[in-house]
Amino acid sequence: MTELTPKQLKAIDMTLAKAPKIQDDLKEELGYEKNIFFDLDLFEYRINNSCEDIAEDLDVRNRYGLSDKILQPLISKAFRGHHNEDFKPEYQFEGLLGKETNDMIEEIRYEKGGLIGGRNRMELLSDTERIELARKGGLIGGLIGGRATVETHGEQMRKGALASNEAQGNYLWSLEEIADIGELKYGEGLTWKDTTSEMNEKHDEDFTTYQIKMAYHQNKHRLPDEEE
Helix, strand or coil, X not given: CCCCCHHHHHHXXXXXXXXXXXXXXXXXXXXXXXXXXXXXXXXXXXXXXXXXXXXXXXXXXXXXXXXXXXXXXXXXXXXXEECCCCCCHHHCEECCCCHHHHHHHXXXXXXXXXXXXXXXXXXXXCHHHHHHHHHHCCCCCCCCCCCCCCCCCHHHHHHHCCCCCCCCCCCCCCHHHHHHHHHHHHHCCCCHHHHHHHHHHHHCCCCCHHHHHHHHHHHHHHCCHHHC
């Protein structure tokens, strides 16, 4: 193994120290313990988004004062964990998803160049295909955390397209609100976090960034072509 420089070691230490905090951020964002489909939502979210996308959604750069170079390995570690007993063993922790699931997601994200700008792969799949991906990822059959699965809540899952009603706040989005999100994010070029803040202030709500993103991506087909 090539000897690492002090600068590289410092970056690794920072990555391993911050990754568990990123895990907490994602759990909060996707409603861990409140959302019975948390694991499935997390699985779909990771397929839809690159590490850089997720770092932007969580505003990692500004909140933790990190450089761009550390963002990709940081998010990757949050999902994969650190299990090396010979290198930095003091930082060992479990990832948000298991190794096989992470490996499968990586294959899905890069197969046939199937992503659009790093996002939206899952939007192109039918509900049946989405459920099958979750099955292959070990998220069906009570394999993760003992929480509800497609097989125990199949009808609710199909209707929700793998996103639980609770995670999205049981909120009925108007066409005007969807247009507002699109204008803030893509018209004004705001981050998803800032878009969420603007929507919360305008509508006196307490949406999460995840809710705003999912609302837009799942409803943008309702917008006139010129507004998408």
